[in-house]
Amino acid sequence: MSGPFAPGRLLLGGDWSPEQWDPATWDEDVELLREVRANTVSLGIFSWSTLEPEEGRFETAWLDEVLDRLDGAGIGYFLSTPTASPPPWFSLAHPDALPVRPDGVRLTHGSRDTYAVSAPAYREASRRIARLLGERYGDRPGLRGWHLHNEYGTLDHGPHAARAFRAWLRARYGTIEALNRAWCTAFWSQGYSSFAEVEPPRATQYLPNPSQAIDFRRFSSDEMRAALREQREEIRAAGSQAPVTTNYMLPTWNHLEQWSWADELDVVSLDHYLDTAGPDAEAHVAYGSDLARSWSGGPWVLMEQNATGIKVDGRTLAKSPERMLRHSLGYIARGSQSSLFFQWRQSTGGAEQWHGALVPHAGRDSRAFRGVRRLGEVLESLAPVAALPEEGPLVEAEVGLLWHADGWWALETPDLPSAQLRYGEEQRATHRSFHRAGIPTDFVRPLADVSRYRLLVLTCQYPLSDAEVTWLEEYVEGGGHLVVTYLSGLADEHLHVATGGYPGRLRELLGVRGEEILPLPAREVVTLDDGTVAEEWTELLAATDAEVLARYTHADLAGLPAITRARRGAGTATYVSARWTQESRDTWLRAAAQELGIGPTLPGAAERGLEAVRRRGHGVDHLFLLHHGDRTVRVQAEGTDLVSGAAAAQGLAVPAGGVAVLSLPPGTAARLLP
């Protein structure tokens, strides 16, 4: 792998589909790209049927021509392997390579993403076209990187998947006896006498086996990762050294174990679509950004956002140009080297013709396009931001939040004490609290070095392996402050519940012992004796070796511990057995941080709607000020606003809805004027 992704400027542009347009439009597009100072497009994502209109017959002249135009105009590009969307001919030639649903229905072409990732015919066709692109375009000057596939995530339950799943299981467990133990197949008479009897989860009469379910998710991630790796190898074998990425998806599309995928990539890229047009949209931008930066281990690429719309309940609500600008800077403030969009020019046909774009249906003369031009100007003024610090992180965070796809998949298994808690929502709730407090956070990979975090939070991390438990113990012993919530540490990596008291995997570390998990009825809330309000989840808990920070006050649980803290070595381990409401979570986590001396990037800002994020640069800090509030604020610092060119030493006014990016000497303080 090459070094961190540093293209020397901030990238602006989007997915471009020249195959949908004629050469005259190509010319116009190049002109418009230059007009808005765009410098990057993503190409080829859905070009398979154009590049290979019949099996084995390749047509690349059009792409040569397109790239020539881009090179000529000084516009860079990510080149995609088109393997996410096999053409119709592929369905007919290789029906066995189509994906199969759990109920046995074999999907077919007519949309996108109809591939069975384990099918040899699919893998071979994918390698072939990756090699072709690598050989033909791998040393193009404008090539910013390889965008392998698109949004991996088609799960297949068919015969090819079954075969590959069995091989994966054999590698994981060695013997069928070990699998039987790991899956607890003695329950419900599921004992296998050989690997040949094991299937992917299929339509069955009642609840599936949870260990099988999570292993199938892990297998699917690994299998798609193997496909990705093959493509990367073809590209490299063709001699191309350009950075390799693939685009992850959030918030609801979680089919990859993101950390191990990042190991295969030079840089992580993210497609990020908001799910609310309310004030939480900004928190969501921060959440996606912090995840992507953490996964990537530094700079990352925002590969897609929507230029003008936010889809909620079947309605595409407005994203104004001002908000789009603030969001773009929100991503960049947290490490993105780009603000890229799906897509450059709005399609006039096809399923996503109403998806927002930089060149909307209305064309150049439009609020949206003017907004893009403004973005281009701003990003040009922010060019210095793209340079990376010589050492240390892009964003300094003292708070780490554990993330692992296993946690997500575990919470999708059936018949947990409550089916109401979703992993993604729970992570977002905790992240939102820190975001509302203006406190920067990283997401953390299990077993990673977490010594730099003063506070580490585990939210609903249901399964933990032995190594992970030891790692947490060592963190605390070494002086770390760990906060663990409800629904964490209950099971091992096979989803076997640890016995003897909840949460079994962390009982000793936390100094507590839970006897029963007691979800609350819908809409019922209870108040702890410290004023904290809880909903959905409580526990019958004893503090065996911990101080009690808050106690339940209701019914059966009155007087029993709800929140505890154990001292271990130089650190502390706090357990929160009740699910906070969002407001209580905000209050509690802010106070917990404060107690450790962890404060916001710019004190007083968040309360006034001003988002402040400090991105470290090459010998300089950049303090991003994104004002989502409705009254002008004034910020004082020894630096200059790169956007307006104004000095901030006497105070810089940031109007409602406005942005500023202060260039500051590293570590220099800023303060909000009254």
Add this chain to the structure above:
Amino acid sequence: MSGPFAPGRLLLGGDWSPEQWDPATWDEDVELLREVRANTVSLGIFSWSTLEPEEGRFETAWLDEVLDRLDGAGIGYFLSTPTASPPPWFSLAHPDALPVRPDGVRLTHGSRDTYAVSAPAYREASRRIARLLGERYGDRPGLRGWHLHNEYGTLDHGPHAARAFRAWLRARYGTIEALNRAWCTAFWSQGYSSFAEVEPPRATQYLPNPSQAIDFRRFSSDEMRAALREQREEIRAAGSQAPVTTNYMLPTWNHLEQWSWADELDVVSLDHYLDTAGPDAEAHVAYGSDLARSWSGGPWVLMEQNATGIKVDGRTLAKSPERMLRHSLGYIARGSQSSLFFQWRQSTGGAEQWHGALVPHAGRDSRAFRGVRRLGEVLESLAPVAALPEEGPLVEAEVGLLWHADGWWALETPDLPSAQLRYGEEQRATHRSFHRAGIPTDFVRPLADVSRYRLLVLTCQYPLSDAEVTWLEEYVEGGGHLVVTYLSGLADEHLHVATGGYPGRLRELLGVRGEEILPLPAREVVTLDDGTVAEEWTELLAATDAEVLARYTHADLAGLPAITRARRGAGTATYVSARWTQESRDTWLRAAAQELGIGPTLPGAAERGLEAVRRRGHGVDHLFLLHHGDRTVRVQAEGTDLVSGAAAAQGLAVPAGGVAVLSLPPGTAARLLP
């Protein structure tokens, strides 16, 4: 085709299923039919398994006997081809002729309507039985008409459909390149290299191609129409000249392009089922009637209504005899030559044994049956109504509302700016406004002669062809007044969005240019500066060559145009970019009509719950007065009430819930007394 359908009297009766009953019941039925003065039954709709109990073995003696009885009693009949419901033996003999769902599941017998319309075996069996019926019964004296099939609408996605779809596409597009362009297959790598690769919409991984989706709906309509035509040809070849019809369905069952189907028929018939027992039921009767009369191009046949019930949310709510009478006259007032019902005698077994009927389970001694007797008396007194005017329309309307099935199907494609707007609901909303104002309306076929309409309204007519655009321009130039709402004219007939500003197909005519479509969040309303209240849909709009009638007042759109009017030649073209609430729609459209001098049939009536509809007859007008309100009203006119025989010259009292039908010299005025 023969002339307009004029059976010489108003038809009363219903679907009759003698195959469910013994001859003694047949005799009783004939007696009861005569008792209520019924003159028409529909026969044979579900008789296939009785007529052809084994493939090729026909049993018609029972039907001969039934028809002899009816002829003997002077009761007419529609005779149906039974092809909507193939018998069980058909499933076994021709499994390939069963319909296939998008997910590949092949449906089988056990209900009704299990046929693959493109299957040769089905078509052949259908022709054979149509020919048999035509030959055997085509010159029966009591034959009022042929009722071909029943409620066409089974969509098939199987191999026969695929073959026929490909042939249809080849005829439509000629080359696969043309299809690729029309379907914008460059998006998502859907490019076809031959027609052989094209499939009906099938289960796939994500959103379907919208152009494919609408073409499949068009194909399915055309394919079923071809099946209908074959049956008609068999009937005609057998020498029968009786009128031919088939029964359409509304409000939610929209599988036919109604205008082109009407071209094949001598008269359109309608099965009409209400979906509310509230006051909107009456508006729904008017809506169904206006559609049917418009489709039929004059008189039509109400083939089915429910005698006693209205099904809402799984409950069959009451339809009282008085209401049933008012509804029956509501259909007739708007051109129906009949009040027919499903069904004559309530079944005691089978899936619809609880469906309302003229002879209910309780039998002759029942409120329901007495209500039918009353209806029979009233319809007999209204016999003159059935005669047709020598020229001109049955109902004179100055307002035309565009209707096209394409609009319905287009709004069912995925990922429009809002998935909340349904074509049928939107048409009903506009029609309801005129109905509430007491103003008669026609529905209009695209490209039809619309010169007689002073006001033409396009509601959510998303796709428009070039010819349709020209047609609208000519209408306005020639002095017409056009009102176009949101979600109209955005795309061409392939559902390609027209670029350069919304609504792209009508931008010039309307003198506006929209930049963005901005659906409102759920439950949010905004008020325009003229007091109009809008919900669900707004637009970022400029008036490029039009007067602004109303402006937005909220947030981003404050001060921008919401409703505009352009003068073009002798007419005007109004654009309403915001979706009215029903109340604002009522107010606005009533005022727009008033401005053009278009008023209600009987001023002041609608406000008091009195529905007034003028049906033109042979040298006479019939003013239907249907009183849904709760206080007696008095109407004065130079005519006589056919129902009561009373003269109205000094004022006729219509009591709450009552009806009257004034026979008036053509064009004579009536007025409401205070």
Add this chain to the structure above:
Amino acid sequence: MSGPFAPGRLLLGGDWSPEQWDPATWDEDVELLREVRANTVSLGIFSWSTLEPEEGRFETAWLDEVLDRLDGAGIGYFLSTPTASPPPWFSLAHPDALPVRPDGVRLTHGSRDTYAVSAPAYREASRRIARLLGERYGDRPGLRGWHLHNEYGTLDHGPHAARAFRAWLRARYGTIEALNRAWCTAFWSQGYSSFAEVEPPRATQYLPNPSQAIDFRRFSSDEMRAALREQREEIRAAGSQAPVTTNYMLPTWNHLEQWSWADELDVVSLDHYLDTAGPDAEAHVAYGSDLARSWSGGPWVLMEQNATGIKVDGRTLAKSPERMLRHSLGYIARGSQSSLFFQWRQSTGGAEQWHGALVPHAGRDSRAFRGVRRLGEVLESLAPVAALPEEGPLVEAEVGLLWHADGWWALETPDLPSAQLRYGEEQRATHRSFHRAGIPTDFVRPLADVSRYRLLVLTCQYPLSDAEVTWLEEYVEGGGHLVVTYLSGLADEHLHVATGGYPGRLRELLGVRGEEILPLPAREVVTLDDGTVAEEWTELLAATDAEVLARYTHADLAGLPAITRARRGAGTATYVSARWTQESRDTWLRAAAQELGIGPTLPGAAERGLEAVRRRGHGVDHLFLLHHGDRTVRVQAEGTDLVSGAAAAQGLAVPAGGVAVLSLPPGTAARLLP
């Protein structure tokens, strides 16, 4: 069959899965079982893959060892045939023996219950393993009984089911003509020309045939019963004379016709899972208990309840130890010889690892386990309760409630006048009223001897056969008091509606004649002139030969009869045409009982939250006092509390949440002290 089930003590224990644990845990389990005075486990329910890991290779040594341990410790056991959950090898060896859904999807292993009950391979494998267990363990001293299969209920729609369904139909109807009549196949052209054309309900285009639907449910019950019978015969052929049972399921899982199944069993057992954690949970315990005792015709076995949780809306809510104790006694008070649980030791893996258990994840040191220990003490003190009276019922009830699975299945057929009413909910509503009044009830089998009941209630008993009608007539003639609600007696056993007036099957007996059924719109209520409030269902009714007890007051129905009573011979027949709200149902039924001199077991108790149930014993009565209220009550009687040993002659205090069981001379009165 042997005599009533009288194991000589009350059984305590639960499902035990030694196959999930190692021998050391077995030892610990035996110790813990003894600690809590448990005396019974259920074994082998899901052991097929352990007992027969490959087809035909049996491994029983582990089970021998387990049973030796139990015998050694004096702990009894139910031994299960493991046929509910075939192992994976079975799917591979016999794919044709997997169940098929109506849409044709064949389910496979990966959960439990994947068997096609009509498949010869499945039946043969089931017989083989039943015989093996019978031979090997049939004379074990600790064997309390055979627990055949588990929760029968997998419906199969595949080819084996089709073949067996046809044979069942041929036996039922003799000729295809008779089937055609019974199913009213003349409707919708469904006439069959041979049995070969008949299928189980499959995916079809529209509504299924209701007669086919209910016959398929009856067939499925009979077919599973035949499988049960085969297992029983193998057991008996192997020489074992231990009692035979199988476990029924409620409240929502109703795949068996319970009465005819009871004919095959020595004792009925029930798995009972609550669906609310509110106060209705106690009413639900009573409902399940009364059903089970009635089905069993005396003592029965509570085979499963949840020790600690109640699952509602995806959340497992708390069942406190005190409540669990009261529930356990609630079951026993109403005839259960046991309080058994799913399961003994909580699993650490598998789909139900979070299901409550007697030994929870937390282990011995837990509130839950202490609760079990307390239960063990109480049950030991109640040992005398297990003895049966020499004659007469266990619980004396003067109120009988008709129950028949046909009624349940009938209300699941499509397109009834209202789809809102569910059989189970309606039965529960009526039972709840008596429970709230403290009045004991039995459920009654059609055609059974009901002479001992002063009051017999039919709630929503939609189909009635000729014999059932005669039976009801004779009951009333003989002095019985019959109450019949809406939705009863409308159809015969083929679901053919009886004509001439509703409810056609009971019109003469009730002396009423209904003309129309008029469901109310959602959330609309109407008040009768006696103050009764009704919702969902009203009727247009005449009293032809009955007194009117209450009349409608609203709209169309004002002044018409709503509730009527006819005198017939020595008894009365009351018809309630409106669906009571629960509160009105409570008031009305309590008054109706009072009028007949039927009062609560302990007057005044229910109002204070004290549940009082008298279970007759061997020469003694046991008055169970279960206090669900929140204030201490005092009860006076000439007896002793078996739980505390205290005498009640001067009044016994039962604290909030507490229990007492008074041993009283037969028939002795008890009274509540003020």
